[in-house]
Amino acid sequence: MPSPPSRFLAALDSWLAGPVPEPIIAILIPVIELIDGNQLKPALDQCGKLLKKWPRLYLLHAIKANLLHLLDRREDVLSIFHQFNSPGHPANSDSDYLHFISLPLLAQGQYEELLSVYEKAVSTITTQNQHLVLNVFLTLGEIGQLKDQQQVGLKLHKAFPNECRYLVWTLLSMILQSNSSQVSSTQGSILVSMAHRFLQTFLDKKANQLKYMNGSQFGSDSDQSWFEGPNQFWVVVKVLEVVGQWQPSDNSRKIIGDGKLKYPPSLFTKEHYSPQLALENDQASKDLNMASDKNFTHSSTQSLSSKAPPALSIKCRRPQVSDHACSVREDYFEIFDTVLGQEMRTKYLGLELMWRERGVDWANADGLKEIINRMKKRLINGDRNWHTMITINKCLVNLLQIDESGIEEVNLVDELYSVLDKEQTTQKNTERGYCLARADLRCRPRELTASSSRFEISTLSASLDDVLADYFHQFGGKTCCFDDMSQYLKLLTVEEADSLFIKLKQMDEAFIRSGSSSCSETSLIQHINYAKVCRVIRSVPANNQTTEAITMLQEYFKYLPLGNSLPETALQPADDMAILAVEALIQDWQDSEGKAGSLYIAAYILERCLAKSAHRYHARSLLIRLYRLLGNAPRFLSHFLNFGIKKIQHDTLSHLALDRCSMFFSNVWVPVNGADASDCLPTNVSHLINGAVSIYEPIEADTSRWIYNSYLNGNYIQVEDLNLFKHQIAFSLERKILTMEKIRLQLFEKISSTYIKKVNFENGTFTRENKTLICDLDEITRNLMQILENCHLAIDNRDFTVLPNHQPRKNLGPMHQTSLGPILGSNWLWIMGTTYARVLLPESAFSDHPSRSHPDFFSECTREEVCLHQYSEILSSVLKCTEDDELSSYSQHIVGFFERWVNEVRALVKPCEKDTEPPSKLLPYQLLAIIHVTYEGFCLFELVLQRLSNVTCKVKKNNTIIKSLTKIKSQILLKITELDLSIQRIYNLSHEDNQEDNEKKIPNQTKTRSFCLFASHTSEINLLSFENELKNELTNGTEIANDKEHDDNVGLEGYLKQVFKEQMCTLTNLNKLIKQILI
Template identity: 25%
Template sequence: MMHVLRGLGRHKDMVTMFEEAFKQQPLNEELGAQTFFANVRAGQWKSAQQIATKMHKQFKDDRYIYWSIISAILQADDITTPESMRPILYKLAHRMLSSSSTPPHLSADRFYLHLSVLQKLDLLDEAHKLLDSEVGKSICDTNLSCDELRRAIWRSRGMIQEEAAIAEMRIVDKKSRNWLEFLSILEATFCYLTAGTEPPSAEAEGKCREHMLKTRVLFTQLVEEDGPKDRSATLALLELECRARHHGLSEPSRLVEQMKAYFEKFGDKACCFEDLKPYLVLESEELSSWTTFLDSHVSSFETLNELWRVINAVKLLRYSLSEAELSVEAESQRVTLYLKHYLEGLKLGVDLATTELQPADDLVLLAGNALINLWKLTADDAHLFDAAAVLEFALTKSKHSFQARLLLVRIYRLLGAPSLALEHYRNLQIKQIQNDTLSHFALSRASTFSLASTGDLTWASECLEATQIYLSNSQDTGDFVVRAFTAEKYSQIPEFIGFEDRLDNSLQRDLMKMEHLRMRLTHEQITSDIIDMELIELKFVFDRVHYDNRDHSILSNYQPRIIPGIDKQTQLFDGPEKLGWLRSFLKLYVRALQQGSDLDDTVEEKLLIGDRPKQNVNQRDKPSLKERLAEKDEEELSELTADERDFAAFAYALATWLGPYHDYIRPPAVVVLAEAAKQTEQKTGHPLKGVDLQALNGAATNGKKDEECPPPTDAPDIVHGHFDKLGKRFLDVRASASPVPALHVATLAQEALLLFAIETLRFKSPSVVKMHKLGALASSFKTLRADAVAVLQDISADLLKLGEAQGSADSRKTLVEKSNISAEIDQDFLVGVAKRVTEARKKALDGVGKGLSRICSAYCQ
């Protein structure tokens, strides 16, 4: 039964089951532990703490008191705990620690738990006393978690110099090359200079300069000692000069000289560019010296080490470019240079196995970056096609090039070839947590490319497959936490719980949910069952505290530092969906679904089985859901495209217009509950739990409304003219080189008709219209629907024509003729890429066009 309930996500029912069992067998230690773990899985920390305390008294095992302590800490950190309760819970944990019969230093994790409680209560002197003991020092020397906590406590006490002394001892005597040790020494070096607005005193500057000399000597000795086998000391010297420059204490050209020294020693390492990038804050003369130095390293190469020096030099030169050097002509020359070096570099990897990456791959990525920047400078899609072609060519040499495929996913979406983007995305074979961090590459605004309206569920299925990580997370992470409790790994427990919380409340998860809903409505007939189910899910989503776990830094960015990075340049519609975008769409959909549904909070409470999401304590004092849904937040709306803002305005006006009629016609909650209870008893033979059918039937009989139905009114201008405006907007964007703008407008027009269908579903019944004398309102629906269908049919016909044009031989020929890389890439290869791009465009345009026609047929009545 435990496994069944876990599989259903019904953790609170599992708690109830074990608590009943433990009450019946209070001497059964195993049942007690399982009851504790059930509360852990459900996140019920107060109950978990009470059970652990009870078990400690009953079974006299020391670990149970620590279970109680960590449960109190986790309760204090929980979002449902009021702010005023948190210090009390930390004090409770401290009191239990103080009264424990065993000292905390017998275990590193118990010691960590004790330190974390003292830190939370700001009892830093007591924490320092523990850390300064021989046992404390020994634990910190062997346990990274405790040592990290020690650093934080010492910084809070202002013990920066003492921390630096320990770091120096570890670096010199114990040969530690932990970067944190170097940072501790650097912080101590510059601690004399305050961060305030007032300039530091001459005395403080003098002390800082004196300390700088000592630190420079230390790091220089380490550089000589380590040689080329370790780069940490060389990087520390660079960081020292950079901080000195920030405070105005650096000698001219010293930073550049250190950068040159680093490049000379580690320029043949793949990490060189990323290591030096933070320090490229050079003045004009220094920049000229640096550029001249790098130019001397961009020459022919015969070995892999020489190739890597060239690659790093080219990357650093590109990153340092000024605005004047970013002309179209200069960028075109760089593309030619990068491709020339790449083709030369391929000779060094000719004997590599097909599973290996070519060492020259970064050069083709540089060419891709430059071509994308050319596209931004000229708005000419030919440069995007060229970028796709060179990256496709690179994949014939390095079929496992992760970076090339990621960039191609972005490029093909911009070119309006979504099937090719999905093909490369699937070839990445992302797994587990990558579904949360990387799925936005393919699934961001996936409904724009969806062909679900024609029965092609490819994109909808991809959304569902990507959400499997969230289902497994809710089941598996609880097991990790339980194992951590069993093994008393208290430093890991908050990390596991934080990981689970971030994944459960992932922004990407709910963005995919929204995209899946938008696709689902185009595929399935809109019914009251769909409306009710989606409404319940979206209401849970609306009140979540979201975390954005998406990785926006994974693309290798080789653009100059003065322009936006490659990630921002390749995002569809100039930016990803953020929380404001999600909340805007949640508001309009929850409001529409709420008006089309007979469910209210009372009915949901009686009918829903299973756990509810935790409610943030700060949300309890917010306005009602209905009031929040009706709010217009301009900051949130600013994250939408102009066409999406028009759609949101249409949805808001439509819901405001029809809201009073929905509220009047909707049956009372008692009627809905009575009907649900009756159906449940007929199907299962058992009454609905917690519902008295006879009492409900009596209440339903007296549930008739006394007020009159609001008189029918005309549709607002925004609603009445929305589809005509969409028709004109489509004519403006249909001539774009990429079909993406046309697809965007077309799918939003389709979505507007579907939203209209949701809002008017209640009024489809002739008996309802007749009973409430809403014939005039129903007639206005027919007029609006006919206008919408006429516009959508015109858009559908235009999309089919565009598809034919895109799939023609002339379109393919035009792409190849406009290409600027034909000298470097074989002509036949370019033709093959052009054919795939045009076919993918045709498929998208034809599919959306035919889908619009089908939806018009389904909702024309």
């Protein structure tokens, strides 16, 4: 029995603590005692008995509705609501009833009914129902109904004008609405105008309060304490930021405003702080002076003097900006430059960064120079904060765009960086910021429009390659070296890249001559950074990638003994060398037009790496991607489970394994540490998809609760952050992609269950009922509509940096190279969504995507997905067909869809029977994709046929279509039979060749590889060259992770045999879907 949610119990406790008449408490005590004892069903029965005696006790009806919700009787909850929802019913004037009936409606997501309740609750606001209306406001914020929340806030403010928090809450709801992409230009203009006027009202109220207060009275009322923390101050400057930034799409429309804010200067002075804040800031000033006297290093937020406002203000008037916006921006900077504003920036880093960001964007030439001067003073006083340097560089680039004389300022700043860098070098400090800031200063102009030559800063004393070489000379022995340099390496010109390579090579040779390159961890880090930088900036010939991989692998084994004494949970220092070797092999596969041998050896190297560094997530994420390419479902699923992704991480990381994972639908178990299938809990992609999709609703519910509490606690900054987070979760691109994959899996499950009731594992050890997914077509259609709704607004939260990228800068990175097709985006969502919606919702009209005619519209889809989309259009046309000739033409196209894929597989098999190289250099996943699209096409066909055959929708036209589809179904099944025979032939060829190798027992020096359809002869030679170069390391010794119980898997040869076996297992498991159709 589920326990009552804390919200319901809290509401009961709060109600009992209030002024409740004794007779009503006496009536409800028996029910409340049963609820406290978690006896929900007896409590519900007791409610029924009591309601027979007191049917007009509406609060009791609401409590009954809560109990029904807890017992999962949703329809009964709605029946109680509708019973009393008629206009003029006395229950609608009972605030207790309204409050308690809203709880189950909120929990069930019945927002329309909830808003109906709230509309009645706030129709009249008095001190008696103030608490109820306050809860209405908070709940509306919780569920994201910001417009309704703003209106309730205004009503609260008008009813209780002396409570400033209601005015602040109203301002906050306006701020949140202005950030919404769903607010039109006209609505937004009105909104920001209202916010500006209400801000003036708020400051007027604060000024009036302070006028009649003295210091001893301060803080006696929590609502009257002025800016005890950053939240109220943040609301003031945030409103100004929103108004100052607002640019309506209709330029002719002006924002209606009141001009500059009017407030007494004393409002932002020290005498009106709360005593606590004044005490803290006095102590902070003393600590700051002491730190300066002792030359202590302090952060950027501690180096701002708070004794007096700066002499010069930040100028921000520009010709292209309206007078009203300029006035608002001036108010923004003036308030930040008051004593209180400086104290807030000193104490709270977020406010300091907020001021800097707007200063960079809004300031004119004079204002930018003032910001630069303030930041330079910080650097001179010992500030080493990287953000301070970035702020200077951003200001300089903006200054160059509006004032050509800014080049002088650029030279001065670069000289300052250089001097500070030399000082920290002589003092043997390890501050990297100054040297990196010089590189950043040279790169930022290159990111702007290349049409203006003045953006290229050519007067600086050192070029970009000189600065980067200097940085490597100082910090090449630090693990962060490459990560610091990587973003700037991409912006080097060809000449600069060649020059940098020569300089680094000279450094490396000098390093070797000095004897510092002995086998130590410091020399290893230096060598790794050198190898990474050189790989990015120079172009390696296509035929040299294997050689480079062998060199990196030799270095890996050379430095591997450095980690012998480390605990098992530690990471090996040499792992990056193995990863560099793998990236070279991936590039070799790309350059060799699809030869798969390099991928097999790359996967083997990563397995060896993980055997010693089990927590090296870079290696594991790469391995997941490689096994997907190689069509090895057991291994990529196993590694993904071992990746240990938790809750919200699914939104950023699940794309590594779960994008397009429906092609692995039939693989229902994961071997762990070599365990047999019968020893494992069944796990497949359906479980993983369900687990990933299920994390979103609890996260949204938790975030809503945090928003509710943040309002109550006055954490207004947190309210904005949480609303943004909730918006990113609600519109998550990965969430929609996972839901789409779930729909595809559910359709497979539905059609599969039509043909077979049990799934037999290959080894025959056990069977299980096919209950992987429960297919609910109504749920599928709801999910489809959610996907298609605002899919163009989807927010991409995916983390693509989890895969290491040291590929040459002109090449695609490993994330793109190891994808099962183009990277998915919003266009893919629309294409796949409409592919299914045309079949599942034939009565709905779907307008073409606005970009449908664009030549790159299908660039996010594979050829199989494009073909499936076109196929669904044909099926949709069949459902609307009225002419026999058209129906015959469509039928031919449907059969042609299956014939295309059968012919491709047949063409792949025939050369293999003659022991020649396949004409199409397909990777295993590409064959799986062909089987997958064939099965998916049949599922859509079968779904159409089942729907038309439904008795409730049989009409004369449908009978004609059914006869036609039934006739071509036999032709489709013949094509699928051919596909099944071709796949079976692939499996038999592999099995026969493995048997032949085992019988011959060829000596090592002439041994051939186990047959694999996708490893061509050239690729096998590459594998042999690896073994010949590193024979002892690759063929003996360390067992591979996940295979420790299998002696025949030790070394490269045993590993390949096992991988090929698992590959064929994945293929045959997927082909079982085809066999189910034919049985």
